[in-house]
Amino acid sequence: MKPKRLTLFAGHYGSGKTNIALNYALYLKECGLPVVIADLDIVNPYFRMKDSEEYLRKHGIELISSPYANSNLDVPAMPKEIYGITSDRSRYGVLDIGGDDRGALALGRYVPEILEENDYEMLLVANRSRPLTRTAADTIGVMREIEEACGIRFTGIVNNTNLGPDTTAQDVKDSLPYIQELSESSGLPVRMTCVRHDLCGELEGQIENLFPLHLQELYYMLKTEVPNGEADI
Amino acid sequence: MQEKVLMKGNEAIAEAAILAGCRHYFGYPITPQTEVAAYMAKRMPKIGGTFLQAESEIAAINMVYGVASTGKRAMTSSSSPGISLKTEGISYLAGADLPALIVNVQRGGPGLGGIQPSQSDYFLATRGPGHGDFHVLVFAPSSVQEMADLTSLAFDLAEKYRMPAMLLADGTMGQMMEPVVLPEPTELTREKPWAVTGTKCAREHNIINSLYLSPQELERLNIERFERYKTIEATETRWESFMMDDAEICIVSCGITARVSRNAIVEARKQGIKVGMIRPITLWPFPEKPLLEAAEKVKAFVCVELNMGQMIQDVELAIKCRKPVSLCSRVGGMIPSPEEVLAAIKQANE
Structure with missing residues (x-):
């Protein structure tokens, strides 16, 4: 898809927004575009975009995140540099919005500028394997709550159905009727289907707009640092 | 399912x-x-x-x-x-x-x-x-x-x-x-x-209380x-043993540190160090029996914890101080890396 100046990833808590935002920023950078990525998540205390700061720096991507991210200070603070994302229109911006309506509330402050510029994509990240968004109806419920909280409408859907490290190509295929229904009920196009890069081969040609997630393994490592062992219980 | x-x-x-x-x-x-x-x-x-x-x-x-x-x-x-x-x-x-x-x-x-x-x-x-x-x-x-x-x-x-x-x-x-x-x-x-x-007038009423006027009754209830x-x-004591069959070093750890330890054990085994883990699943009751049994076979224990050394006391009590027990820990929100745990294993193995 042709990138808009601003791409906003929002959706249900734990749907995979941060990981997709990181991968999407890297993708834009690979396309030769100047990119800045912003962490607007005010609800998650751990596993934040800040964990990937070094990786992003190495790839020439500036990260804007709360100075208190990953610290012991538990305040939902936003960094002042975020204003630069809407005012400096020379760079492509990727925005990671916190989960659910509570997380999306923080976006509201920047919405008037985003609407005024009118060069954005607001994407709903959906994972059918999350227990509170297993049906299209439930997902649309979450979607409407987010729109109400931040005052901006979604423009597209990202299918990010996955079971973490256990995801198979079949899980992604099984999610297609759900995503189709979500798309039809909401009237929004499916902009991309995110899959772990090693599953892309199996799904090539069967799903449109596949978006491989390369950073996922790094992210899992950061998250758990643990492989599965055989236990002799 | x-x-x-x-x-x-x-x-x-x-x-x-x-x-x-x-x-x-x-x-x-x-x-x-x-x-x-x-x-x-x-x-x-x-x-x-x-x-x-x-x-x-x-x-x-x-x-x-x-x-x-x-x-x-x-x-x-x-x-x-x-x-x-x-x-x-x-x-x-x-x-x-x-x-x-x-x-x-x-x-x-x-x-x-x-x-x-x-x-x-x-x-x-x-x-x-x-x-x-x-x-x-x-x-x-x-x-x-x-x-x-x-x-x-x-x-x-x-x-x-x-x-x-x-x-x-x-x-x-x-x-x-x-x-x-x-x-x-x-x-x-x-x-x-x-x-x-509610008794519905069909039985004696129940009393939920923690105050006992009679010292004798309070003692009886405590006993x-x-x-x-x-x-x-x-x-009801529960635990998991991991690679303990031939272990010479026994890690004791629970929660996230047990997962990091598992990583370290796999790596230590690759380097020829015989190490395993007893992971308490219930902390009270504490799995004293498998630890005491392990004390007969292993030469040392390593406790991996996110504190200044708390479970280590229960391990020492369980094994009646028969083998040395060392501590590998981080605090303040830090988690020990598999490398840090591996270093602690190596030190215990010396």
Whole structure:
């Protein structure tokens, strides 16, 4: 898809927004575009975009995140540099919005500028394997709550159905009727289907707009640092 | 069987509690356990249950006391500083022999400490969190799957032995996401002749109380309670052994550090060091027997903890100080890396 100046990833808590935002920023950078990525998540205390700061720096991507991210200070603070994302229109911006309506509330402050510029994509990240968004109806419920909280409408859907490290190509295929229904009920196009890069081969040609997630393994490592062992219980 | 889903540890606790028949949740937000409350706030109204954000942690635990008195399954959740506030109520629950689930997703301390993960409430949980002579059942999950499974088990055993149970997770376990197969819904069939449900003029009324005017009666009840604890120690102790068959070094660790240790063990084995792990799943009762047995075979123990060395005391007691026990730990919210644990293994192996 042709990138808009601003791409906003929002959706249900734990749907995979941060990981997709990181991968999407890297993708834009690979396309030769100047990119800045912003962490607007005010609800998650751990596993934040800040964990990937070094990786992003190495790839020439500036990260804007709360100075208190990953610290012991538990305040939902936003960094002042975020204003630069809407005012400096020379760079492509990727925005990671916190989960659910509570997380999306923080976006509201920047919405008037985003609407005024009118060069954005607001994407709903959906994972059918999350227990509170297993049906299209439930997902649309979450979607409407987010729109109400931040005052901006979604423009597209990202299918990010996955079971973490256990995801198979079949899980992604099984999610297609759900995503189709979500798309039809909401009237929004499916902009991309995110899959772990090693599953892309199996799904090539069967799903449109596949978006491989390369950073996922790094992210899992950061998250758990643990492989599965055989236990002799 | 339920379909596999992707959940945060905190969410898994909440959904597993609902599946275990809990319809009464009372809490107060605190990082890093807030998702338990947030999930309950969304789910409970849809299934005819009660979610109530109390005015304080103290109020919440006393609401749990009220519901538990009626024989219904009730729970609260918090993180370390909030658990300190709840200890008075937990002591009253223990004194009144009431079952309830208290979830503690630990963060750093003492005081306000920090919001990053910790295991520094080990003493608080295992020595009886509150005043007086008592224990609570303490479970230490090491995966999101165990967050769900042990929630179910904790409700059941709390009810079976009429005592509070604590799910003692570290912040990482609460915040991480993993695939999980949720337990089947529990059928609540246990009779509770002690519960305060209204006599309908058909029986003597029940009294839920922790105040005893007669010193003799109070002594008798304390002794009876500790007899029950002996049964629990004999039958409900749970642990997992990992690569212990030929081990010469034994790691003892729970929660997130057990997972890091597993990594280190795999690496140490590649380097020819015979190391295994005993992972306590119940912290009270503590798996003393397998540790004492291991002491006959291994040359040293290494305790891996997110505190200044708390479980290490139980290990030394369990093995009657027969072998050296060393500590590998980080505090302040830091988690030891597999390399740090590997270095501790090597040092113990020298």
